[in-house]
Amino acid sequence: MDYLVLLKIIAIYFIILLIMKFMGKREIGQLSLFDFAVILIIADIAVSGLGKENEFLIYIAGILILGFIQKILAYISLKFSIFRSFLDGKQSIIIIDGKLNIKEMKKQKYNMDDLIIQMRLKNIRSISEVRYLILESNGEISTFLFDEFSETDNPSTPVASKTQNVVASNTIGEAETAKEAKAIYPFPVILSGKIIEENLKILNLTTDFVYQEIKKQGYNEVADIYYANYEYGGLFIAKTCDF
DSSP: HHHHHHHHHHHHHHHHHHHHHHHOOOGGGGGOOHHHHHHHHHHHHHHHHHOOOOHHHHHHHHHHHHHHHHHHHHHHHHHHHHHHHHHHHHOOOEEEEEEHHHHHHHHHHHHHHHHHHHHHTTTOOGGGEEEEEEETTSOOEEEEEEOOTTTTTTTOOOHHHHHHHHEEEEOOOHHHHHHTTTOEEEEEEETTEEEOOOHHHHTTOOOHHHHHHHHHHHHTTTOOOOOEEEEEEEEEEEEEEOO
């Protein structure tokens, strides 16, 4: 009877392929939570059906019905934005004009480690480079950097984050200062209120330097800081907002 199992596997493969094409063309990274859940359920039904000799067609019918339900719901979501938001979720603005939107991050259970990892994957060294960052409904991030904006885009908002947000450290030699004045290091010094000791070693910095910098910028405790980065010879501390 092994050949029947092989035939079932082949049949399931082509049926799922047809269902996926029927549901619509999307890359894996573009799947919503609802689409992903449907795929998992289809896979589970398919596996369960392999061991049922007399009920295989019932499981196949279940897969087909699930595909039709998803297609109907997708059509309804195109017509009604409220329904679409319920199924696919909504975008979340994580960084607004260079400031961390802490309220939205907590709402989405999106922590600083998640943010740093996704920024690095897009070759972004520091939050200081980001003017807007949007967490899309599929979990991907969209970023818009300060360098992509001109002063005419928003006359009331300074664009030059490099000079706006960073307080330079004391002079440590002309050559070294000139070198650091152009550098943004992709190693956070403070994350979620904690000093990252291993990154301090990489950057040849001390905790005394960190405390001097945060005092200089008006902070009393490291715990009050969500993110800080070493760049341009000083410590960049990300500001927060509450939208």
